Amino acid sequence: MAFSLKGIHVPHRKNTADMSAIRMPAPKTVTLLTAMHIGKPAKPVVKAGDQVFVGTLIAEQDGFISSPVYSSVSGTVKSVADTALSNGKTAPAITIESDGEMTPDESIAVPHVNSKEDFIEAVKKSGIVGLGGAGFPTYVKFATDKKIDTLVINGAECEPYITSDSVTMVDNADDILLAIETADKYFNFDKIVIGIEKNKASAIAKMKELSAKNSKIQVKVLPAIYPQGGEKVLVYHTTGRTIKVGELPADSGCIVCNSSTMANIGKYLQTGMPLAEKVVTVDGGAVKEPKNVIVAIGTPIGEVFDFCGGFNEEPEKVIYGGPMMGVAVPDLTVPVLKQTNALLAFNKKEIKTAKTTACIKCGKCTNSCPFGINPAAIAKAYNNKDAEMLEKLGADICMLCGCCAFICPAKRPLVETNSLAKNMLMAERAKKKEGNA
Amino acid sequence: MENKLHVSFSPHIKSSNSTMRTMLDVIIALVPASIAAVILFGIPALLVIAVCVISAVAGEALFNLAIKKEQTVGDLSAVVTGLILALNLPSNIPLWQAAVGALFAIIIVKGIFGGLGKNIVNPAIAARVFMLIAFGSMTAAVFPEGMDSVSGATPLSDLANDKAVDLMDLFLGKCGGALGETCALALLIGGIYLIVRKVITWHIPVAFIGTTFLFTLALEGGNVETTLAWVLSGGLMIGAFFMATDYVTSPSTAKGKLIFGIGAGVITVLIRFFGGYPEGVSFAILLMNIVNPYIDSLTPRKLFGGKK
Numbered sequence: 001m002a003f004s005l006k007g008i009h010v011p012h013r014k015n016t017a018d019m020s021a022i023r024m025p026a027p028k029t030v031t032l033l034t035a036m037h038i039g040k041p042a043k044p045v046v047k048a049g050d051q052v053f054v055g056t057l058i059a060e061q062d063g064f065i066s067s068p069v070y071s072s073v074s075g076t077v078k079s080v081a082d083t084a085l086s087n088g089k090t091a092p093a094i095t096i097e098s099d100g101e102m103t104p105d106e107s108i109a110v111p112h113v114n115s116k117e118d119f120i121e122a123v124k125k126s127g128i129v130g131l132g133g134a135g136f137p138t139y140v141k142f143a144t145d146k147k148i149d150t151l152v153i154n155g156a157e158c159e160p161y162i163t164s165d166s167v168t169m170v171d172n173a174d175d176i177l178l179a180i181e182t183a184d185k186y187f188n189f190d191k192i193v194i195g196i197e198k199n200k201a202s203a204i205a206k207m208k209e210l211s212a213k214n215s216k217i218q219v220k221v222l223p224a225i226y227p228q229g230g231e232k233v234l235v236y237h238t239t240g241r242t243i244k245v246g247e248l249p250a251d252s253g254c255i256v257c258n259s260s261t262m263a264n265i266g267k268y269l270q271t272g273m274p275l276a277e278k279v280v281t282v283d284g285g286a287v288k289e290p291k292n293v294i295v296a297i298g299t300p301i302g303e304v305f306d307f308c309g310g311f312n313e314e315p316e317k318v319i320y321g322g323p324m325m326g327v328a329v330p331d332l333t334v335p336v337l338k339q340t341n342a343l344l345a346f347n348k349k350e351i352k353t354a355k356t357t358a359c360i361k362c363g364k365c366t367n368s369c370p371f372g373i374n375p376a377a378i379a380k381a382y383n384n385k386d387a388e389m390l391e392k393l394g395a396d397i398c399m400l401c402g403c404c405a406f407i408c409p410a411k412r413p414l415v416e417t418n419s420l421a422k423n424m425l426m427a428e429r430a431k432k433k434e435g436n437a
Numbered sequence: 438m439e440n441k442l443h444v445s446f447s448p449h450i451k452s453s454n455s456t457m458r459t460m461l462d463v464i465i466a467l468v469p470a471s472i473a474a475v476i477l478f479g480i481p482a483l484l485v486i487a488v489c490v491i492s493a494v495a496g497e498a499l500f501n502l503a504i505k506k507e508q509t510v511g512d513l514s515a516v517v518t519g520l521i522l523a524l525n526l527p528s529n530i531p532l533w534q535a536a537v538g539a540l541f542a543i544i545i546v547k548g549i550f551g552g553l554g555k556n557i558v559n560p561a562i563a564a565r566v567f568m569l570i571a572f573g574s575m576t577a578a579v580f581p582e583g584m585d586s587v588s589g590a591t592p593l594s595d596l597a598n599d600k601a602v603d604l605m606d607l608f609l610g611k612c613g614g615a616l617g618e619t620c621a622l623a624l625l626i627g628g629i630y631l632i633v634r635k636v637i638t639w640h641i642p643v644a645f646i647g648t649t650f651l652f653t654l655a656l657e658g659g660n661v662e663t664t665l666a667w668v669l670s671g672g673l674m675i676g677a678f679f680m681a682t683d684y685v686t687s688p689s690t691a692k693g694k695l696i697f698g699i700g701a702g703v704i705t706v707l708i709r710f711f712g713g714y715p716e717g718v719s720f721a722i723l724l725m726n727i728v729n730p731y732i733d734s735l736t737p738r739k740l741f742g743g744k745k
Contacts (some may be wrong), residue, residue: 003741011450160450232742244742317443328444346449354455357512358554362459363689372738374689394740402448409454410554416446 005370007225008403016163021279021292024307026102030298035091036338037129038136039065044092050077053105055273058094067137068127072276072296073098086327110272116186126268127275132258133321135339146250151189155196155259156229159322162342164279167292168260169203175266177210192217193238197224227401245397282308284344286315295336302332315345324402356411365404371397375404379417387428395421460513462636466627473620478528482616486523488532492539493519500548514553518542521561524617534572538564558726559683562719592670593715607669618672628678637682644698645677652706672718686726693736701725
């Protein structure tokens with residue numbers, strides 16, 4: 001043990017901390033992608049002209065690692081058409097014209113949960129995916145045959161700006177408690193720990209109330225060092241366990257769920273209403289009134305910004321998620337996804353950086369890497385197309401957290417080269433495997 | 438929306454640090470030593486500094502022009518090289534020699550290897566060693582103005598001849614030597630600034646100076662005062678804080694830095710006590726620069742959850 005996970009100090013900029021989420025009025029149209037999770041896209045079960053309500057199944061789960069999609073408004077299906085995703089692939093997207101009523105589907109009923117199987121089935125049906133941003137179908141984490149003894153709840157929220165998890169912890173603590181206690185009933189965990197960075201006082205206080213109600217629940221206050229909320233980082237700091245490369249938390253006996261994911265499971269257990277809306281932090285220098293907003297999934301992000309007073313200046317860059325790992329979007333018509341926890345619009349000044357220069361070998365990239373890899377060496381090996389060296393350097397360990405590229409004085413695009421190097425290494429491994437078969 | 442949004446890889450915010458800011462910090466850290474040099478050695482010191490810095494910057498600009506490379510003088514690394522070289526030269530050096538040294542550092546040692554980040558050895562040190570060999574006059578000590586300079590010997594040669602040296606004089610720089618190496622106090626202030634600004638870490642200076650101290654102490658039979666005199670003399674302070682810590686030519690990880698510092702300390706003492714030259718710091722760093730790639734490849738950080 002005693003591996004010192006490094007990391008970096010990032011500016012917090014939690015401007016919306018302690019701003020309870022406000023529900024946005026029904027959008028005119030929503031576009032629900034069938035690929036709002038890691039895994040196979042869901043299969044559409046509606047066609048243009050169909051009448052749908054809030055919570056109506058519109059695309060069913062397809063395969064083990066997949067998740068169903070439900071309508072987030074009541075209205076009429078306008079189209080089901082392939083659309084390009086941010087990763088370059090295409091998947092069907094369902095566009096629904098809202099009638100403005102937000103009428104819930106009549107078939108919505110509180111799920112009956114009397115066994116572990118029932119619980120897993122309920123989480124599966126809820127359409128809930130990892131809401132911290134990764135979008136891994138949540139039920140899969142519970143549907144493991146590995147020996148599980150620990151539940152880790154991720155309330156670290158280490159990305160700058162984002163406060164959607166912490167306001168959810170404050171406003172929906174009872175939902176989180178219900179989800180924890182229901183899961184515990186069937187998994188009988190030895191340990192339940194909620195990890196929160198120390199800069200979130202109200203969330204910590206609220207979660208400590210839960211541990212007063214249920215002594216099994218521990219609250220672990222963690223230093224505010226990015227990337228505290230990285231899954232492997234959090235598991236190491238809350239349980240002391242090391243998740244090896246290529247392994248899942250379950251291999252270390254852990255289930256890790258984001259705090260907002262747990263809150264949504266709790267809500268589903270009480271109402272049977274599947275995941276159709278989402279708390280999103282809207283912030284960034286170009287946004288007039290930063291807020292936490294409860295948004296119908298599928299709402300075009302431009303409308304969400306409009307709800308926050310629009311822009312006080314032309315945004316230079318708009319991203320899904322936090323500034324460290326978020327994805328830049330090409331325009332404002334793209335929809336809010338299940339796993340969208342923030343929408344940030346930056347002005348020119350905020351994203352301005354110094355000029356890229358040659359690498360000066362300062363070593364700050366490797367010395368700030370939580371996992372000890374050397375991004376400068378990886379970039380060099382990638383440029384030399386040296387897959388063997390990438391293997392040796394452990395390029396596949398990278399979680400693309402961005403510490404290296406943040407700290408780099410030469411402003412090298414290290415996350416980009418790490419990502420490309422990772423892909424090259426994976427492709428090379430696949431080729432080797434094929435050759436051996 | 439008419440205006441296109443900017444799309445790029447994460448992270449979308451970056452630290453305010455930059456290559457230029459890093460170099461500027463090194464320059465700021467060398468200001469106390471430069472002021473001390475001018476106080477101790479007068480106008481000639483100022484001239485040497487000016488000639489070295491101007492030659493280095495002009496050399497880099499012209500070299501970039503000649504090979505049609507993007508202009509890089511804005512990163513300030515040439516200023517750092519020129520300044521460090523100047524502080525390693527005696528105040529009476531003919532100015533044309535100083536200019537040749539600076540051009541050698543920038544063009545031969547750095548430029549033709551590919552510029553910033555690509556050089557194998559520290560340009561200022563390589564230039565100093567080149568000048569030591571090419572212009573033998575460099576070894577003669579120059580004394581601060583107003584000091585009795587009859588002996589013409591540096592504290593290092595006094596020490597080698599078992600002559601007593603005043604520790605306080607050494608600490609303040611009232612002794613013979615190169616411009617910037619004599620005043621240990623000024624160098625310490627600059628070194629601490631670099632550590633506080635996180636430009637460098639403590640590893641190399643502590644390992645380098647610590648090893649030199651302990652090894653010298655053993656050779657001096659436990660005489661702390663004489664050992665301290667050895668430590669405060671010559672180019673050890675400027676070498677340990679400003680030259681051995683050069684990013685490009687020193688290891689990246691803490692472990693590598695300690696090995697590098699210890700190695701440089703051992704070589705320094707071996708040259709001082711058993712070698713033909715009175716001073717060994719430059720040679721020690723130069724030799725460690727050459728083995729640096731091996732140290733670096735042997736001392737990566739441990740991978741978290743990696744195969745091993």
